[in-house]
Amino acid sequence: MDINQLQTFLRVSEYGSFTKAAEQSFISGTAVMKQINRLESELNLKLFNRTATGVQLTPQGKTFQPYVHQLLDLLNTAVEETRRVRTDDKQIILLGTSLLHPADPFMSIWKKVAPDMPKFQIRLVQLQEDLNSSNREYAMLGRSSDLMVGTFDSTTLKHAFSATKLGSYHFGIAVRSDHPLAQLEEISFSDLAHQKVLMVPTGISEKNDLLRQQLLEKVPSVQPIDTTGRYDINTFNKAVEENIAMISLTPWKRIHPNLVTVPLKTDITVDYGVLSAKLPGKKTADFLHEFIQINHPKISQ
Incomplete structure (x- = not known):
């Protein structure tokens, strides 16, 4: 029995x-079922009745549920108290960072406001991935990190995230340095005629969907090449190895040394900010409240 199984039990209940x-855990229904089956097997308890329309707690499950809440609450309290002892009563906020989700935009602001928030301390942690999730690093919010910096729109937020906006990223086209488009100072849609363009599939990001729609309407000869989901480092390698253009964003200009990013002429931008879980816990919620108050009206939620 592990924490993930207990958290999954509460979500299913x-x-x-x-x-x-x-959907809330960003894993497959089969993975959830396996976790519950394993938990029931390890405990030798039947926690749920399975029906064609869903699942219901058994009497054993109903008895077990409040104890799980107490156990996880106690664990959270233990972790918080331990961190407080280790850091002279400062509350540690774990800020996830990675190649695709750099923490720099937040840290530049934090350096200025940190003296006004003395009870908090930021600790950078490497963002882990949930490989069973289409949102990978996002899915780990509230688990391996309290916060991360990332892009968002209603497609993202309809899941289990909240966002505090910091600004907007701009689109660009990333190409190999020997690609003809690399010589341009700015790329227009017409410059992409008959080009293969690497981009995320539809349904992942509203802004990417909107950009794709406008691009195809104005330049029908463009050939979209879909990735398997959100970008990872393999996406950038693919653009280099196949020497094709790739839709990119402001923070990714220097990810791959063999790629040059040229600004794309479009009014479409992508909001980015500090992301947290919908239910981030009191410590993180208090931090975000103070952070927003200090930076208001520059930062909006």
Whole structure:
């Protein structure tokens, strides 16, 4: 029995469905079912009755549920108290960072406001990935990190995230340095005629969907090449190895040394900011409240 199984148990009991619990956990319904089956097997208890329309707690499950809440609350309290002792009563906020989700935009602001928030301390942690999730690093919010800097729109936020806006990223086209487009100072849609353009599939980001729609309407000869999901380092390698253009964003200009990013002429931008879980816990919620108050009205939620 592990923490993930207990958290999954609570999600399933809340939503009454393996599928809905899976959506909130960013894993497959099959993975959720396996976790619950394993938990029931290890405990030798039947926690849920399975039906064609969903699942319901058994009497054993109903008895077990409040103890799970108490156990996880106690664990959170233990972790918070331990961190407080180690850091002279400062509350540690874990800020995830990675190649694709750099923490720099937040840290530049934090350096200025840190003296006004003396009870908090930022600790940078490497963002981990949930390989069973289409949102990978986002799915680990509230688990391996309290906060991260990332892009968002309603497609992102309809899941389990909240966002505090810091600014907007601009689109660009990343190409190999020997690609003809690399010589331009700015790329227009017409410059992409008959080009293969690497981009995320539809349904992941509203802004990417909007950009794709406008691009194809104005330049039907463009050939979209879909990635398997959100970008990872393999996406940048693919653009280099196949020498094709790739939709890029402001913070990714220097990810791959063999790629040059040229600004794309478009009014479409992508909001970015500090992301947290919908239910981030008191410590993180208090931090965000103070952070927003100090930076208001520059930062909006």
